[in-house]
Amino acid sequence: MSNVAESLGITNADAASARSRPCGNPFDLADEKSYAAWREWKLSSYPRRAAEIRFDISGLLAPTAGEKAALVAACAVCNMAIYRVPVRPETTGADAAAVLGGELRQFASHFALGIVEDHRSAGDDGIVAIEVTEQASKRAFIPYTKRALNWHTDGYYNPPDVPIRSMILHCARPAREGGENALLDPEIAYIRLRDASRAEIAAMMHPEAMIIPESVEEDGRVRPTSTGPVFIVDPVDGNLTTRYTARTRNIHWRDDADTRAAVARLDRLLGHEEEPLILKYRLEAGEGLLSNNVLHTRTAFENEDEAGRLLLRARYRQRIAGT
Ligand SMILES: [Fe+2]
Numbered sequence: 571m572s573n574v575a576e577s578l579g580i581t582n583a584d585a586a587s588a589r590s591r592p593c594g595n596p597f598d599l600a601d602e603k604s605y606a607a608w609r610e611w612k613l614s615s616y617p618r619r620a621a622e623i624r625f626d627i628s629g630l631l632a633p634t635a636g637e638k639a640a641l642v643a644a645c646a647v648c649n650m651a652i653y654r655v656p657v658r659p660e661t662t663g664a665d666a667a668a669v670l671g672g673e674l675r676q677f678a679s680h681f682a683l684g685i686v687e688d689h690r691s692a693g694d695d696g697i698v699a700i701e702v703t704e705q706a707s708k709r710a711f712i713p714y715t716k717r718a719l720n721w722h723t724d725g726y727y728n729p730p731d732v733p734i735r736s737m738i739l740h741c742a743r744p745a746r747e748g749g750e751n752a753l754l755d756p757e758i759a760y761i762r763l764r765d766a767s768r769a770e771i772a773a774m775m776h777p778e779a780m781i782i783p784e785s786v787e788e789d790g791r792v793r794p795t796s797t798g799p800v801f802i803v804d805p806v807d808g809n810l811t812t813r814y815t816a817r818t819r820n821i822h823w824r825d826d827a828d829t830r831a832a833v834a835r836l837d838r839l840l841g842h843e844e845e846p847l848i849l850k851y852r853l854e855a856g857e858g859l860l861s862n863n864v865l866h867t868r869t870a871f872e873n874e875d876e877a878g879r880l881l882l883r884a885r886y887r888q889r890i891a892g893t
Pocket of ligand 1: 722723724866
């Protein structure tokens, strides 16, 4: 429990859950004892249905201490929670993006997200509208189409020293049909790989495991080549951050047998949905996902003719406080 979490009033029921998490560093490949204890806790605590981590919240601006505690407790167990706030005409209408943008910034601040802790994270509280658009700069990118999105963590192309550690995805308007998310805590993927093969998990923690070549971003800026591990253990707090994409074009994996085996295993777990702990959920209006950047997909969708599907997304450098 950090001082930041305490100052935000995240200290009660959520802390009880966080405390039940075993100590030690489970992500240290040399520390099998810590790993075994954590693994058992993780697999026995993990939700079996998305509804188990869904909570009604009175509002985005000022969730109560109990509401925050419930969300943080879920995130401490599986790195994600689904919240549901009352829908108002202004949060689904034509100005929904503007209204919700301000509310989501406030909501995020209750979990210490968006607080500028250093120069590098300054200005990184931008909230993006995810909707079908004809905007030239965006329409080439799959998120802004009706097409399915394959497994990824957000910002997998970021440099590994400035990863996206958390994100919020809020639904202003669902699609008429489709647009469901599949969700998996990357720590479960970590467990599956480590249980299968020490060499494979080591390969996914290698600093040159995954290379995303230079490309042009939505805003026209050139994003440099990004080289880094899939699983990053934070040198300061020991938490796991994950950079992953199931894309097969414009990506280079380290040319090594263990890396190839690990990538193939992740594809079976995720792409072929062999992993039984994958959760499925379709966000409805007023619902959102608060997460430490979990693995996710989106199915294709069909809109109404007007006022189609609108989701708002915020990404942060910080983890959710208290998790
Ligand atoms: Fe995403």
